[in-house]
Amino acid sequence: MNGGCTNDDASLTIGTLGKRTGVNIETIRYYERIGLLPEAARSAGNYRVYGPAHVRRLVFIRKARDLGFPLEVVRALLELSDQPDRPCAVVDHLVEEQLAEVERKLSDLHRLRDELDRLAHQCRGGSISECRIIEALSP
Amino acid sequence: MNGGCTNDDASLTIGTLGKRTGVNIETIRYYERIGLLPEAARSAGNYRVYGPAHVRRLVFIRKARDLGFPLEVVRALLELSDQPDRPCAVVDHLVEEQLAEVERKLSDLHRLRDELDRLAHQCRGGSISECRIIEALSP
């Protein structure tokens, strides 16, 4: 068991970090591999050991991912958050871009929904030979 | 050049098929590889030769893909379209499922959009140290 067994309240194993941040263990290792999360220190038995800074960084990443930012943009956001003197406008721009991307996807999906809706209401319960849906897909 | 140069109006090379259906050549070969499109006959020079049936099938696939159906569902739809006696309800069910999926994505994206919108309007043009966006991502 791990809960309550850590010597130091502030140092966690990967499993505990995962539970605390809601990020899958494999994903955490993946983030380390691609350099999004700095390499963790290792225990005597070669276990990764995480501190509060890792927790903060990983939560940051998760929140950004939840907002749909691609990993490369998350990487940029992390770097920016380490440079407090740069203008906020840089960050704002990334958010605007992401917003535009989401709105593009939204309008695509709206069109798709309408199309599918139209199709779905054409079923009259016969056999496929009279199926308007198949008909609509056929040239 | 290929346009008008085919011996048989009804037999096309992969490039012509691609242009006619709006599907990338590599994608057509990919569909063949995964068994979505039947293997084409071959010319003396080992070129794929397509007939009207291929065109029809590929257009069907493209339309279904445009509606967002995953390839495995497209495969099912194709099989159904070859079985005219089965009930249309089977097809209708696949459409309903896809519709539900699209609506799920839509509502996810709506939430995302609102969140990003909220964030985007918080920029007051200062430096990152006062940036509400970075703040919102930090724990």
Add this chain to the structure above:
DNA sequence: GCTGGGGGCTGTAGCGGCTACAGGGTCAAG
């Protein structure tokens, strides 16, 4: 001391749905 079970480690392969090469062959026009 010995065992069992729950963690952890590395490295690699797979998902979906393409897309992009490299390194060759084919074909028709000039």
Add this chain to the structure above:
DNA sequence: CTTGACCCTGTAGCCGCTACAGCCCCCAGC
């Protein structure tokens, strides 16, 4: 005969994980 557009195969890459296989480590209980 050469040029250049097209085609062929096979393989690797994209994104963002996820899922193994095959090992090691650690602690509790007996």
